[in-house]
Amino acid sequence: xxxKFKQFIKEELSGTELVGPxxxxxxxxxxxxxxxxxxxxxxxxxxxxxxxxxxxxxNELYNNYLKSGGEPIQNSEFSLANIELILSK
Numbered sequence: 001x002x003x004k005f006k007q008f009i010k011e012e013l014s015g016t017e018l019v020g021p022x023x024x025x026x027x028x029x030x031x032x033x034x035x036x037x038x039x040x041x042x043x044x045x046x047x048x049x050x051x052x053x054x055x056x057x058x059n060e061l062y063n064n065y066l067k068s069g070g071e072p073i074q075n076s077e078f079s080l081a082n083i084e085l086i087l088s089k
Contacts (some may be wrong), residue, residue: 005055038087042055044058044078044079044080044083046080046083046084047085048084048087048088049087053083055078058078058082058083061083061086061087062076062082062086065086065089070086070089073085073086
């Protein structure tokens with residue numbers, strides 16, 4: 001049902017008002033002038049075993065590497081180089 005403006009205002013003041021900001025461009029979710037890079041993702045593809053790794057997979061892989069007698073990596077951050085290093089040993 002389409003309401004007249006005065007009726008809409010009366011209802012708004014009675015507790016049935018709109019919630020949140022509204023406007024012509026509200027809710028736009030696209031990236032503003034930004035190119036997506038490797039910093040925008042949480043998965044890494046490794047060519048050695050053709051598998052995608054997330055941070056949990058990497059931590060499990062690294063822990064298994066250490067348990068099997070591997071030397072701790074100096075900078076053990078989540079990166080393709082570290083995944084390839086672990087898989088190559």
